[in-house]
Amino acid sequence: MDAAKRQQLEQTTRYEPGEIEARVFAEWMEGGYFHPDATGTPAENFSVAIPPPNVTGALHMGHALNGSMQDALVRMNRMRGKNTLWILGTDHAGIATQAVVEKELRAEGKTRQELGREAFVERVWAWKEEYGSRIVEQYKRLGASCDYERERFTLDAGYVRAVHKVFKQLYDKGYIYRDNYMVNWDPGTRSAISDLEVENREVTDSLFSIDYPVEGTDRVLTVATVRPETMLADTAVAVNPSDERYADLVGSFCVLPLVGRRLPIIADAYVDPEFGTGALKITPGHDPNDFEIGRRHGLEEIVVIGPDGRLNEEAGDFEGMSAAEAQRAVVAALREEGRLRGEEPYTHAVPFSHRSGERIEPLISLQWFCRMDELAEPAIKAVEDDEVRIAPAQWKRVYLDWMGEIRPWCVSRQLWWGHRIPVWYCGECDETIVAEDTPERCPACEGTSLRQEDDVLDTWFSSALWPFATLGWPDDTPELRAFYPTSFLTTAREILFLWVARMVMMGIEFPGDIPFRDVYVHSVIQARDGRRMSKSLGTGIDPLEEIEERGADALRFGLLAMSSTQDVRYSDAKVEQGSDLANKLWNASRLILLNARFSQDQSAANAPQDQVPAAVRRGTIQPRPITPEDRWLLSRLERTIASVTEKLEAFDFAHAVQECYAFVYGDLCDWYLEIVKPRLYEGEEDVSATLLYALERVLALLHPTMPFVTEEIWSFHPARDGHLVTHAFPTADPALIDEVAEAEVAEEIALTRSLRAWRDLVGVPAKAVLPAVIDGMAPSEFVGRLSRFAFDGVGTEPVASVGPVRVLASEELDAEAVSGRLGKRREELTAEIDRAERKLKNEGFVAKAPAAVVEEERGKLERYRSELAELG
């Protein structure tokens, strides 16, 4: 360490992340550590494809949590010498992005229709060029060690090729088809959306009962509906085939009020005879169930509500009204005709668009669909066989249940921004051409008047290709060979179906292998008050503000600490705990680095080689334990390394970081550093070596979760040889586990604590050193120093016992307080003895509990009794 660095370290008594993070990140980028060569095999390498954020997005807590988890694993594996790739990029996010640009246009008083498709799409690209990399920059603030040189976008040229190839192959296999079918129509975006983009909400509507006269009789069938306006499109009335009340009417006709259309009365098992009157009006054009029934019975499909949510020319007098207006008008007309039998409040689940928030209008339209059964089959097997492992375990079940009932996927969207469907229609011979590249002429008639399909693909169609399209598929690239399948995916559970399942299906179908080995479904971080974090509710907490305030390491630590398996409220205290830890590390390091005596012969070029590849620099300083406390520290450290590693590998990030915290605060700082301070100040080389060794390992162990502070401290370490990012991740060394030293020092620590507690309870002045003698053992020097007792026996009468220690009378001691404390201790012991005795008198316990447990209880009783006897 040169003089300037030493001075910097001496003067900086607090860790200040703000000044450091940007510089450290720039060093990493300059070093090219995040940009691996495409060499090796997927089995040897480690790779992760980031869930691509929307180009319109700003980093939110979900990203920050997700990113913290991925980065922890990515960094750990990189430090293990694996060729590690974390690929990132953004999603074109059809609806969201189109909405942002349309809003801009509106502010200028323009619409996209005025602009025209081509100009509009150009405009969106311009927007993307200007703002699209914002979120990528924000990931850097978090410290995410992505390969920023391999950034991808779901609409870049290579990606478009992949999408076209997939579409064509699925079409050629007969999975993709075009059909007039009932879809979830979102009047807000004026597009069809998939089942997964619909959310059901409880709504209270009116349930209307309407009389439909039966033709040729004076009977009526009373039907119930919450959507009376759709009656204009009714094409039948259905009853249950076993319903005797109506058996004689099946086959005859009703007359539709207001319209006069003849409606066949049909029998279908779907109808519940218990509900209402047991007669159901059938509207195949505007109800998914009725649609199914209609197809079963070959009913006419009439559509009265158009894509704009208004009634069309089929609606006669009601044309042009909105659905709500039409409802009022239809009800009024029915009432006038005396057909309205009743009206009552009715609460039920109603579909709403996840995208626009508007109520879904189910209607029949011409869309592109993808049949999923065949694709799902191997994707089910992959998860059943744990080729793709989903954790926590309950999500495996959820995945399999959903996949078992998978339905066709509506993949077309009536938008302009996105992958325009690679289908062309021939204007001359009606041929439909599906091609990867724009065709010159019709292959059937050689005609050249080809018109491309207007619709674009669902954004998730391209997202589904993410793990392999980003690696260059469909070309056989070095990246694909080195990094596919990827190793790990972490995701929020809400996109398990929307995204994860589809990647598994597409991965197996196209590159021919699963897209990732492990999926970890993480918990949701809620707002501080337990509500959802959401922009619209104003409950979001901005991770960048938190980074600004406490540092990226603090936020990362906090989020990981919060992320147990259950959903959890955002906790400022956990983030603060992270910044406390960073500061603690910084200051403990200052103590070590400014006082340790380092000489080159400590650096062990002959360090034992283990499994860490040569490409990774390994630890360079060897410890020199000479006391039990040294061996204790090293033993505790190795245990911590083993445990933290195990937790990280099991995606148990919360416990991993908490254990790091406990080791640094407890074992290292509260005890070991306090214990060895005298030796350190004397310049002892042995303890210096041990401390530098321990610090190196601690920094490496913590680097995956707190990369900035550890990298910065490492820059002051005398053994430093390059950045910490590529330093070897510590492997626990079982040779350093020392049970004897651990037990011995643990006992001395316990004694120190009880001596301190005793003094506090008796009210001894903090600085007073109390005379005492100790029976039977010669404790380490630190026990007396840290508890401020002098075990030299200089003093008068013993006045109290604390374990093996006899405290001697001195003027600092208040006799009354001492005897008070003594009495309290007697009470405690009596209670404990009573408890243990009762337990041991229980015959069932002695007979059935494991011998070790009984023995332990006997030992305790023994100890309590003898302590009580000593107190007199």
Place this chain on the structure above:
RNA sequence: GGGCGCGUAGCUCAGUGGGAGAGCGCUCGCUUCACACGCGAGAGGUCGCUGGUUCGAAACCAGCCGUGCCCACCA
């Protein structure tokens, strides 16, 4: 309607069969030469309720109460 969670200290959460834990907050004492974003010592829980299994239950089982999420085509 089906499924999955959760209910533990004032707050946020750990803890899957052998004497209730962490962080924050609170109380008391310390400007001890790494750190006052610090150090030391404490107070504070009939572990939602009721039954059951067990020598032993916060943990396992059943029921109930409260609460959250996912899936679902009864108008």
